[in-house]
Amino acid sequence: xxxxxxxxxxxxxxxxxxxxxxxxxxxxxxxxxxxxxxxxxxxxxxxxxxxxxxxxxxxxxxxxxxxxxxxxxxxxxxxxxxxxxxxxxxxxxxxxxxxxxxxxxxxxxxxxxxxxxxxxxxxxxxxxxxxxxxxxxxxxxx
Numbered sequence: 476x477x478x479x480x481x482x483x484x485x486x487x488x489x490x491x492x493x494x495x496x497x498x499x500x501x502x503x504x505x506x507x508x509x510x511x512x513x514x515x516x517x518x519x520x521x522x523x524x525x526x527x528x529x530x531x532x533x534x535x536x537x538x539x540x541x542x543x544x545x546x547x548x549x550x551x552x553x554x555x556x557x558x559x560x561x562x563x564x565x566x567x568x569x570x571x572x573x574x575x576x577x578x579x580x581x582x583x584x585x586x587x588x589x590x591x592x593x594x595x596x597x598x599x600x601x602x603x604x605x606x607x608x609x610x611x612x613x614x615x616x617x
Contacts, residue, residue: 476592477507477551479583481576482517483598484616485510488546489518489539490525494598494617509551509593511582513575515543553582570605580605587611 478501487498501508519540526536553559555578562581566572572580576599583606587593595606595613606613 476594477509477586479509479553479586479593479595479611480514481511481579481583481595481597481599481602482514482521483602484596485514486518486521487598487617489522490531492598492617497616498596507551508549509553509583509586509591510547511579512552512554513578515547517575519543551586553586555582559585566605566609570608571601572605576602576605580609583611584609 480498480501484494484498486492487495488502522531522536522539525531526533531539559581560578562584563574563577566577566580567574570577570580579597580595580602583593583595587610593611595603595611596616597603597606597613598615598617600615603613603615
């Protein structure tokens with residue numbers, strides 16, 4: 476079993492939000508974690524935005540950003556490839572998803588299709604509903 480965290484779930488590892496304890500527990504217990512490659516860009520943008528809005532200090536922002544490459548090296552990273560992206564049009568027709576949410580879901584579905592038992596975690600209720608509708612185990616976190 477691998478836990479696929481979309482960016483809204485992964486950010487809870489770095490910033491204290493509802494659901495942070497559950498996400499951090501996955502990492503403490505060394506559970507296998509997967510993410511889409513785009514999560515690194517989305518996560519960096521979310522942390523930078525939190526700093527601009529005064530929610531985190533410059534030091535905290537810089538510490539988090541400095542550790543992202545190391546942290547991502549310890550996770551299974553699903554790269555964005557043409558075959559994976561070819562799933563997106565059908566997903567956005569079936570479900571009310573934003574573009575990157577559809578890419579996140581396509582990444583999790585690609586992982587599942589490769590034979591890896593996948594549980595999808597997200598803070599987005601629409602995305603969790605879509606994941607469930609596509610046959611994944613899914614948890615709304617936070």
